[in-house]
Amino acid sequence: MENLPLRKEGLPELFTIGHSVHPSEYFVELRKRHVITALCDVRSSPYSRFTPQFNRETLKNEMSIQRIA
Structure with a gap:
C-alpha cells in the first residue's frame, strides 16, 4: 500500500x-487510511454466515458510528 498512485485533481x-x-x-482502518x-455495498446478497460483522445492517450501523455515508 505504500506505492499507491497519487490522486489526480x-x-x-x-x-x-x-x-x-x-x-x-x-x-x-483501511477506510481511514x-x-x-x-x-456502496454492491453484493447481490449482503449477508455472511462466517463474518456477521459485514452483514448489511451491522455494517451500516458501524459506518454510521464512523460517520460514513
Missing part, C-alpha cells in the same frame, strides 16, 4: 474493499 477515486475474514476494525468518505 478533480477526478473521483474509487476503491474496492474485499472484507475476507478480517475483523471490522481492519475494514475501518485512504480517506474513504462513502461506501
Whole structure:
C-alpha cells in the first residue's frame, strides 16, 4: 500500500474493499487510511454466515458510528 498512485485533481477515486475474514476494525482502518468518505455495498446478497460483522445492517450501523455515508 505504500506505492499507491497519487490522486489526480478533480477526478473521483474509487476503491474496492474485499472484507475476507478480517475483523471490522481492519475494514475501518483501511477506510481511514485512504480517506474513504462513502461506501456502496454492491453484493447481490449482503449477508455472511462466517463474518456477521459485514452483514448489511451491522455494517451500516458501524459506518454510521464512523460517520460514513
